[in-house]
Amino acid sequence: MNQAQIQTRAPMAPEMLRCRMCHTPVESGPVHVCEECFGPLEVVYDLDRLKGVLTRDQIARRPTDVWRYVELLPIREEPTIGRGVGWTPLLPAPRLGKALGVRDLWIKVDSSNHPTQSFKDRVVAVALQRAIEFGMTVVGCASTGNLANSVAAQSASAGLQAWIFIPEDLEAEKIVATGVHGVRLVRVKGVYDDVNRLCAEVADRFSWGIVNVNLRAYYSEGSKTMGFEIAEQLGWTTPANVVAPMAGGSLITKLRKSFKELTTVGLIEPATEPRFFGAQAAGCSPITTAMQEGSDRIRPVKEPRTIARSLAIGNPADGTFAVETMRETGGWGEGVSDPEIIEGIRLLATLEGVFTETAGGVAVAATKRLAAVGRLANEGATVLCVTGNGLKTSEAARSTFELSAPIDPRLSEVERLVSAG
Ligand SMILES: *Cc1c(COP(=O)(O)O)cnc(C)c1O
Ligand SMILES: [Zn+2]
Numbered sequence: 001m002n003q004a005q006i007q008t009r010a011p012m013a014p015e016m017l018r019c020r021m022c023h024t025p026v027e028s029g030p031v032h033v034c035e036e037c038f039g040p041l042e043v044v045y046d047l048d049r050l051k052g053v054l055t056r057d058q059i060a061r062r063p064t065d066v067w068r069y070v071e072l073l074p075i076r077e078e079p080t081i082g083r084g085v086g087w088t089p090l091l092p093a094p095r096l097g098k099a100l101g102v103r104d105l106w107i108k109v110d111s112s113n114h115p116t117q118s119f120k121d122r123v124v125a126v127a128l129q130r131a132i133e134f135g136m137t138v139v140g141c142a143s144t145g146n147l148a149n150s151v152a153a154q155s156a157s158a159g160l161q162a163w164i165f166i167p168e169d170l171e172a173e174k175i176v177a178t179g180v181h182g183v184r185l186v187r188v189k190g191v192y193d194d195v196n197r198l199c200a201e202v203a204d205r206f207s208w209g210i211v212n213v214n215l216r217a218y219y220s221e222g223s224k225t226m227g228f229e230i231a232e233q234l235g236w237t238t239p240a241n242v243v244a245p246m247a248g249g250s251l252i253t254k255l256r257k258s259f260k261e262l263t264t265v266g267l268i269e270p271a272t273e274p275r276f277f278g279a280q281a282a283g284c285s286p287i288t289t290a291m292q293e294g295s296d297r298i299r300p301v302k303e304p305r306t307i308a309r310s311l312a313i314g315n316p317a318d319g320t321f322a323v324e325t326m327r328e329t330g331g332w333g334e335g336v337s338d339p340e341i342i343e344g345i346r347l348l349a350t351l352e353g354v355f356t357e358t359a360g361g362v363a364v365a366a367t368k369r370l371a372a373v374g375r376l377a378n379e380g381a382t383v384l385c386v387t388g389n390g391l392k393t394s395e396a397a398r399s400t401f402e403l404s405a406p407i408d409p410r411l412s413e414v415e416r417l418v419s420a421g
Contacts, residue, residue, distance in 0.1 A: 015028060016044050017042065019036065019039045022036050022037045030134055030207075030209055031217075032203065032213055040217075041217045043074040043217050043218065047264045050071055050072075050265040051266050054265055054267065056267060064087035065084050065086050066085050066086035066087075066126065066225045068228075072261055072265070073221055074130060074217070075126065075130055080132065080158075081128055085121045089112065090108050090229065090234070091107050092106055095352060096347060096348060097382075099347055100347075102376060102382050103378070103382075104380065104382060105381075106234075106239070107352060108229075108230055108383055108385050110385065110387050111360060111387070118149065118310075118357075118392075119223070119388070120147045122226060123147075123219045123220065123221075123223055124151050124154050124211060124222070127209070127211035128158055128160065128211070130218040131160070131209035131211075136208065138160065138161045138162070139155050139208060139209040139210070139215075140163035140211070141164055142199035142213065143195075144167070146174070146387075148166050149174060149392075152178040152181035156181040156183070161183075163202070164178055164185050165195045166178070166187055166188065168188060168189055168190075171392060173393070173394065174392055193313070193314050193315045196212075199212075199213050220254055223250055223254035223255065224255070225258075226251070227255040228258050230255075231258070234381060236267060237269075239380060239381040240377040240378075240380025241275050241331075241380070241382040243279060243383070243385065244279065244363065245278075245308075245360070246287050246311065246316070246333075247311040247312075248317045248318050249316045249317070249320075251385070251387070252322050252326070253321045256274075256325045260273075273329050275329050276329045277326065277333065277366065277370055278322055279336065280311060280333070280362065281306035281307070281312070281338070282337050283304055284301050284314060286301050286316055287319045287322050290320075291332065296320060297320075307338050307341060308358040310393075330377075332375045334366040336362055336365035341365055342361060342399060342400060344364030344365035344368070345396060348360060355390030355397070356386045357396070360387060
């Protein structure tokens with residue numbers, strides 16, 4: 001932001017942390033859980049202060065990245081990183097809509113996010129900015145792939161050291177797209193939950209900023225920028241339905257929070273809340289299973305079995321909040337099979353020209369099911385969140401087409417192919 005833009009900004013909200021279970025207030029800092037009850041922590045702001053102060057015109061004049069909504073993010077200083085992160089296209093998807101039976105369908109294309117082609121670029125920008133404000137020089141994460149890519153890339157450009165912990169069986173593309181940034185890449189034997197547990201110990205032992213452990217309260221707030229953008233891109237209105245893939249369950253929870261906050265500060269008119277729909281792979285669906293069983297308890301999945309590795313979190317940190325988000329808004333959750341995921345990737349690629357990774361295939365497949373059983377609200381826009389890029393899970397898409405044998409460079413050969421149809 002240049003000087004003029006800084007001057008048009010409302011003063012930063014001095015944010016605090018608060019336990020989401022027992023509501024005990026906690027001083028802002030790199031803390032993992034509530035000391036009273038071990039519950040997760042959440043950032044709270046004094047949003048009333050921004051009412052009528054932060055305006056649409058003011059926001060319209062700002063650069064198009066996550067800091068466009070800086071007053072609603074948990075940072076205290078002028079951001080020095082995260083330029084160009086966010087502000088991804090929101091595109092009408094009439095051809096996919098027709099195929100799925102959804103009237104006013106839109107896709108939020110986070111598969112084109114800067115710098116690493118997934119929605120994780122948003123959460124990492126906010127977490128690393130806060131890590132810098134805390135004086136940290138070493139950061140890291142436990143990751144199912146996309147988070148590893150983004151922490152690696154953004155720590156490189158921020159000049160921070162990074163230690164990245166991943167399950168050993170990640171897709172080759174996600175390993176390369178992490179290692180190339182010159183970080184310490186640690187492959188751990190076991191599933192994501194083993195990696196996450198290890199990282200909780202690492203954060204305590206070394207005082208590093210592990211973005212999804214002791215910086216999680218800040219990290220997760222970055223997801224809100226996706227919702228802020230959707231509202232602004234729809235002309236400061238909210239959609240009727242939102243379909244989002246779920247891993248730890250944070251994104252869907254924060255999308256809801258984003259629309260609530262925009263209403264609180266007066267940037268959008270109070271309206272009916274969107275219905276929130278969560279999508280998981282059947283091979284690792286602790287959240288959608290709890291939703292469908294009408295239970296508040298998440299039963300962890302010990303051995304996830306799905307091609308959607310980016311969503312394969314067996315013990316989701318925000319699972320109960322995700323269930324609450326779906327239930328309270330009249331939404332629903334669907335767990336889809338691997339063949340449905342591949343078909344979802346194919347539909348989005350062939351009908352809208354967007355190549356998504358397995359998580360996007362999960363969202364498309366879930367939308368198809370939801371439309372078929374009439375769970376989506378009929379009036380108003382439906383936004384399908386495409387959270388990752390197909391080039392990172394290319395193996396999953398390999399079976400969607402046949403590769404024909406090479407031909408000799410002769411016109412007669414092409415004539416032969418054309419006449420064969
Ligand atoms: C991490 C991730 C999600 C979901 O994230 P949560 O906030 O943990 O639910 C969705 N899609 C992709 C591609 C991801 O990498
Ligand atoms: Zn507590």
